[in-house]
């Protein structure tokens with residue numbers, strides 16, 4: 001079975017969970033690891049993140065889309081350049097993406113974005129029980145997350161779709177240009193653009209820049225080798 005859930009407020013169960021926060025947490029996680037970070041540790045609070053400072057990590061993330069005081073990097077994937085993050089462990093706290101992870105009960109959790117769309121689809125081909133978990137925005141529906149979920153469902157070509165997966169696939173099929181759809185209709189994208197993050201929206205809606213699939217292992221997103 002393949003299904004899609006949006007901004008779950010209580011725990012969700014499956015074997016393989018795919019966390020999706022296109023704007024911007026999972027795009028940031030994929031970029032950080034693809035550019036050489038050794039791991040990304042998602043944490044819930046700013047305090048939790050700052051406590052890890054003594055472990056020699058980079059403290060990163062946002063509140064209200066901006067970098068909190070005392071943090072090394074914000075939540076813009078464009079900040080995660082090789083020269084800044086190569087070989088470093090990133091501690092990341094964001095409003096939506098890093099919060100939804102703790103509601104997932106699964107054997108494995110991977111992170112998806114448009115940036116690694118094809119790699120994620122390839123990875124999921126051998127999996128049976130898949131739940132695409134869209135982070136949403138502040139507990140509400142996020143068009144950009146649902147659209148990516150639909151793109152994944154469409155490419156998986158499966159018959160065992162739950163209602164959420166069917167709806168996401170139909171939405172994806174109805175859209176001609178995913179980037180334009182997001183820029184024009186996603187409230188989160190419009191907010192980010194109004195705050196000066198248009199380049200982030202452009203970047204996060206770029207397909208297949210990376211061939212990586214971040215996997216959560218003992219609380220840390222890493223890149224594992226897959227057969």
Ligand SMILES: O=C(O)[C@H](CS(=O)(=O)O)OP(=O)(O)O
Pocket residue numbers: 021023024025026062063064065066075094095096097098135136137138188192
């Ligand atoms: O930085 C982001 O894109 C958002 C924060 S906000 O909704 O713009 O305030 O965080 P995320 O957890 O990546 O959705």
Ligand SMILES: [Mg+2]
Pocket residue numbers: 021022023024025096097135136137142188
């Ligand atoms: Mg988001």
